[in-house]
Amino acid sequence: AQSVTQPDIHITVSEGASLELRCNYSYGATPYLFWYVQSPGQGLQLLLKYFSGDTLVQGIKGFEAEFKRSQSSFNLRKPSVHWSDAAEYFCAGFATDSWGKLQFGAGTQVVVTP
Amino acid sequence: EPEVTQTPSHQVTQMGQEVILRCVPISNHLYFYWYRQILGQKVEFLVSFYNNEISEKSEIFDDQFSVERPDGSNFTLKIRSTKLEDSAMYFCASRAGPGEGETQYFGPGTRLLVL
Numbered sequence: 001a002q003s004v005t006q007p008d009i010h011i012t013v014s015e016g017a018s019l020e021l022r023c024n025y026s027y028g029a030t031p032y033l034f035w036y037v038q039s040p041g042q043g044l045q046l047l048l049k050y051f052s053g054d055t056l057v058q059g060i061k062g063f064e065a066e067f068k069r070s071q072s073s074f075n076l077r078k079p080s081v082h083w084s085d086a087a088e089y090f091c092a093g094f095a096t097d098s099w100g101k102l103q104f105g106a107g108t109q110v111v112v113t114p
Numbered sequence: 115e116p117e118v119t120q121t122p123s124h125q126v127t128q129m130g131q132e133v134i135l136r137c138v139p140i141s142n143h144l145y146f147y148w149y150r151q152i153l154g155q156k157v158e159f160l161v162s163f164y165n166n167e168i169s170e171k172s173e174i175f176d177d178q179f180s181v182e183r184p185d186g187s188n189f190t191l192k193i194r195s196t197k198l199e200d201s202a203m204y205f206c207a208s209r210a211g212p213g214e215g216e217t218q219y220f221g222p223g224t225r226l227l228v229l
Contacts, residue, residue, distance in 0.1 A: 032216050043205065043222040044157070051216060090157060094216075099169040100145055100209060102218060104157040 002027050004093050006105035013081050014113050021076040021108045023091030031093040033074045034102070035065055039087045047089075050074060061085070086112040116140040118221035120206050126227045127196055135191045135224045137206030146189045147207040147218060148181065150174070157205065163189065196228045 005024045013019050025031060032051055036044040048059025055067040065076045074091060091105040119138045127133050139146050148160040161171040163181055180192045189208075193200055203225050207218040 034217070036220070044220040046217060046219065049217055092157075099162045099164065100147065100216070100218065101159045101162055101170055101172075102147070102149070102157075102207075103159065106156045 002031075002093075002095060002103060004091050004103050004105040006089075006091055006108050008108045009106065010109045010111070012111045012113060015083055016080050019076075019078045019081045019085070019110065021089050021091075021110070023074045023076065023105055024072050025074060025091075025093050026072065027093065027095055029096060030069065031095050033065075033067065033091070033093045035059065035063070035074075035076050036090045036092060037061075037087050038090065038107075044090065047076070081110075081112055083112050083114075086110055118206055118208055118219050120204075120221035120224050122224060123222065124225045124227075126229065129198055129228055130195050133193050133196055133226060135193075135204050135206075135226070137189045137191070137208075137221055138187055139189055139206065139208030140210075140219060141187070142210060143208035143219075144211045145169075145209045145218075146181075146183065147209075148191045149205045149207065149220075150202040151205065151223075152199075152202045160191070160204075196226075198228050201226060201228045 003026045034049045035047040047063050048057050050067045058064050063078050088107045088109050090107045092102045094102050121136045146163040151157045161175045162169045178194045182190050203223045205223045206221040209218045
């Protein structure tokens with residue numbers, strides 16, 4: 001079955017430290033992949049996306065993600081987190097031959113400590 | 115920058131009542147979606163809509179749910195007889211189409227509380 005998995009429910013990181021959020025996908029072919037961020041009570045903001053081509057994609061707010069076909073992964077990284085990065089992060093994907101039904105991971109809650 | 119808007123931001127209703135959630139997608143987009151997020155859970159797909167008809171729907175989207183694009187700008191989700199378990203945040207999304215238009219842009223959501 002097609003799915004997106006985020007193994008880490010909760011991550012705590014110190015301000016200024018690096019952050020990596022894991023995402024694995026299971027699709028028959030390479031899906032379109034996305035990372036969204038949700039602040040408390042807010043909607044879903046797109047951080048970055050992968051369709052094809054360069055496997056390292058840059059997004060907003062200093063985030064990047066690397067697509068690794070061999071590991072079926074699309075991990076999100078940031079070299080140095082800021083307190084404002086505290087939020088919930090969702091990895092999502094949809095099959096290229098679909099109507100665009102996005103499947104979301106369970107989300108990773110990021111807490112930033114001083 | 116164009117954005118998806120949703121109204122109302124919050125709605126409280128009694129069980130068994132009908133609710134209509136409204137969305138205005140980005141104007142040149144062709145594909146429209148509804149998702150929901152029950153508190154503390156993942157975002158779940160409900161339905162996709164293209165060319166004035168449902169293109170795909172989930173098991174959640176039963177006969178109590180319907181969608182409509184009544185006037186070329188609004189996109190509505192109707193729940194005919196709400197249940198307690200319909201309490202959730204409902205997100206509308208839209209995308210332009212194939213190619214670089216595969217990105218779905220989400221509205222801020224409508225928080226529905228069924229009492």
